[in-house]
Amino acid sequence: xxxxPIQERSRPVRIGYRVSLYAAMLxxxxxxxxxxMTAIRPQTDLLAGxxxxxxxxxxxxxxxxxxxxxxxxxxxxxxxxxxxxxxxxAVLVLSTMAAVALAKYPLPGRTLLFAMxxxxxxxxxxxxxxxxxxxxxxLGLYDTVWGLILFHTAFQIGFATLFLRNFIAALPNELxxxxxxxxxxxxxxxxxxxxxxxRPALAGLAVxxxxxxxxxxxxxxxxxxxxAAKPLTLGLAGLKGEWLTAWxxxxxxxxxxxxxxxxxxxxxxxxxxxxxxxxxxRG
Amino acid sequence: xxxxxxxxxxxxxxxxxxxxxxxxxxxxxxxLPVGLFGLLIITPIVQSIWISFYDWDGTxxxxxxxxxxxxxxxxDPQFYTSLKNNVIWLVLFLxxxxxxxxxxxxxxxxxxxxxxxxxxFFIPLxxxxxxxxxVFTWFYDPTFGLLAIxxxxxxxxxxxxxxxxxxxxxxxxxxxxxxxxxxCLVLFLAGLSQLDQELIAAGRMDGAAGxxxxxxxxxxxxxxxxxxASIITVIMSLRNFDMIAVMTQGGPYGSSTxxxxxxxxxxxxxxxxxYGAAIATVLFAIMSVYIAWFLWHTLRREARGG
Numbered sequence: 001x002x003x004x005p006i007q008e009r010s011r012p013v014r015i016g017y018r019v020s021l022y023a024a025m026l027x028x029x030x031x032x033x034x035x036x037m038t039a040i041r042p043q044t045d046l047l048a049g050x051x052x053x054x055x056x057x058x059x060x061x062x063x064x065x066x067x068x069x070x071x072x073x074x075x076x077x078x079x080x081x082x083x084x085x086x087x088x089x090a091v092l093v094l095s096t097m098a099a100v101a102l103a104k105y106p107l108p109g110r111t112l113l114f115a116m117x118x119x120x121x122x123x124x125x126x127x128x129x130x131x132x133x134x135x136x137x138x139l140g141l142y143d144t145v146w147g148l149i150l151f152h153t154a155f156q157i158g159f160a161t162l163f164l165r166n167f168i169a170a171l172p173n174e175l176x177x178x179x180x181x182x183x184x185x186x187x188x189x190x191x192x193x194x195x196x197x198x199r200p201a202l203a204g205l206a207v208x209x210x211x212x213x214x215x216x217x218x219x220x221x222x223x224x225x226x227x228a229a230k231p232l233t234l235g236l237a238g239l240k241g242e243w244l245t246a247w248x249x250x251x252x253x254x255x256x257x258x259x260x261x262x263x264x265x266x267x268x269x270x271x272x273x274x275x276x277x278x279x280x281x282r283g
Numbered sequence: 284x285x286x287x288x289x290x291x292x293x294x295x296x297x298x299x300x301x302x303x304x305x306x307x308x309x310x311x312x313x314x315l316p317v318g319l320f321g322l323l324i325i326t327p328i329v330q331s332i333w334i335s336f337y338d339w340d341g342t343x344x345x346x347x348x349x350x351x352x353x354x355x356x357x358x359d360p361q362f363y364t365s366l367k368n369n370v371i372w373l374v375l376f377l378x379x380x381x382x383x384x385x386x387x388x389x390x391x392x393x394x395x396x397x398x399x400x401x402x403x404f405f406i407p408l409x410x411x412x413x414x415x416x417x418v419f420t421w422f423y424d425p426t427f428g429l430l431a432i433x434x435x436x437x438x439x440x441x442x443x444x445x446x447x448x449x450x451x452x453x454x455x456x457x458x459x460x461x462x463x464x465x466x467c468l469v470l471f472l473a474g475l476s477q478l479d480q481e482l483i484a485a486g487r488m489d490g491a492a493g494x495x496x497x498x499x500x501x502x503x504x505x506x507x508x509x510x511x512a513s514i515i516t517v518i519m520s521l522r523n524f525d526m527i528a529v530m531t532q533g534g535p536y537g538s539s540t541x542x543x544x545x546x547x548x549x550x551x552x553x554x555x556x557x558y559g560a561a562i563a564t565v566l567f568a569i570m571s572v573y574i575a576w577f578l579w580h581t582l583r584r585e586a587r588g589g
Contacts, residue, residue, distance in 0.1 A: 002475065002483050002501050006392045017392070024389070025403055031418045031461070032406065034429055038421075046427065098316035101309035113317065114585075115578055120324045122518050122574045126546040126563040130334055130341070130556050131327035154323035157316045186308035215411035217525040222551075233413040237529050240417055247421050254414045261409040269402055272409075276466075277473035 038251040039063060046247055063252040071242075072227045073253060076235035080260075083145050083231055084213045087152040088206050094153065095160030095205075096198065100190055102161065103168035104176065114165075117158035125218050136223055147223045148231070152213050160205055163278060167201040168194060204275030207268045211261045232257040328567070335560035341550065345557065352561035361537055362562070365545045368452050369521060369569075372541060375456050376463060376520035380512045383467025384505075388497075390468070391475045405469060407462040416529035419458035420445065445531055448538035455526050455539060463519060467512045474508035475501075507584075514577045521570050542566040 006017050026033075037052065042059040050056070067073050102110055132151055133142075141147035171194070179189050195202075220234040227235070236253050243249050265272055300307070335352055339345035356362050390401055407415065422429050423444040431441035444454040478501060486500040502509075524543040527533060533540035533548060540548065542562055550559030 001391070001393075001480070002478060002496065003388055003391060006394070018394075021389075021400065024386075025400060028404060029406075030429075031415070031422065034422070035418055051429065051432065094316040094319070097312040101312040105306070105309035107309055107313075111582065113313075115582065116325065117320070118578055118581060119574050120320060122570070122577065123324070123328065124522050124543055124563065124566045124570055125524065126543050126559075127331045127567040128324065128327040129331075129547070129563065130550060130560055131330040132323060135323070135327075150319075151323055154319040157320050158324065161316065186304050190312075211409050215409075215413070217411065217413045217528070221528070221547075233411050236417065237413050240420070240529070245427060247427060250417060250421070254417050258410050258414050261411075262406060265405070265409045266402060269398075269405075273405070273469055273473065276469055 035251040035254055038247055039255050041248050043246055043248050046245075059248065060252070063248050064256075067249050067252050067256070070249075071235070071239055071253075072230075073232075073235065073239075073256065075227060076230050076232045077256070079145055079229060080214060080231040080233075080257075083148050083152070084210055086145075086149050087156065087213045088209050090149070090153045091156045091160050091209050092202055092206060095157050095164055096195065096202070097190075098157065098161040099164035099168050100194055103165045104173075114162070117162050120155075120158045121162075129222055133222055142223060143225045143229050145224075145229050148216075148219060148229075151219055151223065152216065156209050156212065160209060163205055163208075163275065164198065164201060166278060167198060171197060200271065201275075203268065204271035204278075207264055207272045208275045210264060211272075214261050331560045331567075332564050334557055335564045337557045337560075339557040340554040341556035348557070352558050353565075355558065356561050356565065361540065361545060362542075364537060365540045365542045365562075368539065368541045371452055372456055372459075372520040372523060373517055375453075376460065376516050377513065379460055379463035379516045380467045380471075380509060382460075382464045383512060384471045384509070386464065386468050387471035387475055391472060401472065405465055408465040408469065410462060412459070412462070412523075412525035413529050415458055415462060416455075416526040419454070419526075420530050422458075423454055446535050448535055451531055451535065451539040455530050458530070459520075459523055459526050463516055466519075467516065470508050470512045471505065474505045478504055510580060511577075514573055514580070517573050518570060518577070521566065521573075542569075 006014055009017075034051075037055075038046070040058055040060040040063075041050070041055040042057060042062065045051075045056050101107065102113065107113075136142050136147040136151065139147070139150075141150060175193060176189055179193055184192070214231075215233060216231070217233045217237065220231050224230055224234065230238070236250075236257050239253055240250055334345070336347060336349055337345040338348045338352070386404065390397070390404065394400075421427065425431050425441040425443040425446075428441075430444070434441040442450065444450045482500055482504070483496070486496050491500060521541075522543060523541065524547065527539055527541060527544045528547070531539045533544050543566060546559045546562040546566065549555045549562060
């Protein structure tokens, strides 16, 4: 272990470590604690400068009632759910297909495809913006959730394929040879052998893609205009302009938008971390 | 009467498939994903570069103007402001791997509550930049913000960070660093968990401890993680758009723009798609260097079979 395990240290060091650990954690979380404390306050507290003392009364539900009554936050939430949900499923299906092809079949130009997927994942969005916007307009998908779904799916395929390819490449070839000898078709092999073995990887990937797509702001800004198609991120940014100094409402809205990815992260932390570090750590 | 009876033809079609499925399968599997990726990611890159040679408002007819968008760009003071801010972003973002490593060393312990503690440190990673931007805007607010309270408490006049052209970029970067440090922390913790324990034990036997153990035995094993963390951090620093859009919209007076934001501004607000495409192309060219570097690293590791 590096650094030396704290259990092997003297008692004062152990106590000192715990104290500084919690102090660091508190400092790190200050921004989140601040919005939580603000989301439970009535606005009168904020106007009176009461940020950190006890709220004059517990106003969390009152604030949420106002958020949902005075803004289309509920509709934004549903849009985010549809955009993210459909994209995650589409990406999982398409990238599994591509990853199997890249990992288990000898193909000319495989390295080129591979490089294209990695590179595409890192390009600045702005180099895609004008043509993508035009294309989505021409397809009649501008200002709909489908335009966003189409783009997000295409964009995430690169990362997802690379990710799954590593897992599939690690599966033993004998497995496939044996299935072929027994007369299984290529698609049966894919469905009955590869996909079940891939389940943990697919779970990790789903959490990552969910987070990426749920948190997107730029493409929503470029491809969507009306409240009927806005996801939460774009909606929240707009409400910030509308509510101005009603920070209790903004905080409540921000917490609401942050909750799904945070909850998912806590439920699937192991998969999430494994997914994020899969490519980076080896070697 | 030369046509074969339908069942036989179907049979032969099946046979063609059976004889060729080994090479047809990968092609069928790749058609849709590669097609989508090509249509929505690769083609637009080429088109954007092409558009940068036109004078175009984004909807009407376009006029070929050669390199004049670039000529204009290179004499536009706003471009140099953006470029300068991009450099500031890039340099300060490199603090993320440093802090990320320090934090990872701090947290790499096995206490019963450590799993929870680590997850709490990871949270900024899953928060949307928009949300972080909103929270920090409030943080910096000179009348309602937390920072104002701190300043008042110290007996100082609160500083309006986001409306001061000297501080605004640093204020946004500080907010963005929060989640970037969390990203590096995740990578370094994973790297630390895979250290060669025997090497470390041997180092300890030789009397290495603390700094010298870190420098000569631990860090060399973290080389690949450090590279990946740093290069992705650099790429992220150049891609940042959301926070600037949410916190300042490039203001005050364009002092917090970066190329990514200036491109959006020129295209959407000034209806200058050709000029915007030229800015995007310059940004793409700069980032290509880092993307190529990352690609080279990854492909080489791939070739080694790692």
